[in-house]
Amino acid sequence: MSTHEPYIEMMAAQALGALEAGESRSLENHLAECAQCRTLSAKLDDTAAALAYSVEADEPSPEVRARILEKIKAETRTTGTPETGVSQQSAPSNVVPLTKPTRSFFRTVLKYGAIAASIILAALIIATVLLWRQNQRMKAEIAELNENANRTQTELARERELVEAVTGPDATFLRLAGTDAAPRARARLAYDQYTGRAVLFAYDLPPVPPGKAYQLWFISEGRPPMPGRVFTTDATGRAVMRDEVPANGRDAKIFAVTLEPEGGVQSPTGEKYLITPAS
Template sequence: MNVSPHDPRWQDLLPVFALEALEGEDRRQLEEHLASGCATCRAELEELKRDLAVLAEAVSSVEPSPEIRQRLMDQLPGQSPKIVPFGSRLNTAAAPSATDDSIAAPSSGLLSVGLWRGLAMAAALTGVLLGLATFWQQRELGAVRYERDRLVGQLERNHGQLEELRSEAKALASEVSALTSRQARQVVLAGLEEAPGAKALAYVDEVQSTARFYAFDLPATPSGHEYQLWVISAGVPASAGVFTVEEDGSARVEISALPAERPIDAWAVTIEPSGGVPQPTGPMVLLSS
């Protein structure tokens, strides 16, 4: 197939294509173009995939049920212990000395047959002993090597886990210090008519301009709607993000940059169309006291 001419239009469609969100004729034509071998588009698609592989890491974790792990491990094909190839090396290493026939009788007749036999037997015995010694040494050496590899592997895994634990501890410490820092201010929000039983807390760090918001006992939003959090400064509401609640009515929002100019006069939550709106339009469910 000839390479179809590169067209900037393809570059514009590639991000949607990389997200696997492109449909219809656009998708068909772009697939055809890529299949024709356009190097520019292929390279850009690879770059987009790299970006998305990083973006995917933004996802929130959900702990799998413990039995999933066991089920997975049961499905993996079995693996023989690594000592097996070592065992085969052992046999090879021991074999030459055990079958060594370099002590064949010399042609000289100076030695009596009896003496020769004695010497031959002694030599053979020495050979066997040397062979055995080599055998044991090799086996010991192999076992030590195996143990060393196992420990190195274990050490590497431990190191990886340690690094993960370190970064987890760091994240945890940062969360705790944010909630308990001198500059953290706690704001209480109470439920209004739409959700009288609901309540929420916001921990605001006005120096860093960040906040953490925790809501409880909120009802599920109607289809196509989400909750939207607002900070109100000088009577002007600014969106601090949209969120939905879990079955137990709880939610959490992390605000990395407060949208309003300080000082914030009030916090509020309204029900808005999914994705949020620039200014509040729906009913208010929570308001700071």
């Protein structure tokens, strides 16, 4: 149940005039903080007010009521209803005396009219709540679809970058072999010497211990190793890591992968797991 559900019930009760004082205070506090519920509450109040107005407008006017009463009196005289003090035996045996239905008639009409109006009001309030909930679900679904679309676009953009990195005219491909720490491990590195974009495809690396991660290094002659990004592998020891070679490291001829703290370090401290054969 969402946090709105109890208050939706309170708003429906309020529109029907059946909300208790304690719940009314709780609802007021919630409406002060929730814009969605304020919108729904206003719709329910408008629905109740519109129905109340229509019920009042349907009540007979004094002129119509007078004409109805006069017609009833005329019918009473025509049927020969006896006057006061005249013996009931003088009336024809097949005539049923009419009673005055004036006040009770209108009370009955208004009573059942009020009941019908309450039923209609309850139905309208329920319909309003259901439509509001449907609208909220649709908004949530649209937001989720937009999020999925944005995620897909981001993934497609990354895939385009990957393809460009490994198929561009300035792409360089290097093979990294496993060391004694991971003799079965291997990797291929593709990077664009012009843009610096790089993609590392690693295979059969050992699982990463907790708090650790693999880190790529760019090593140029006569300079300290330059740090690349950290990455982890899946359950099969595979990894695809995108990186960007720094401008002053694009002449690197040696690339290595070491095991480091998961946040990465500026200088290698861990054991090498992958390295280019040239080293």
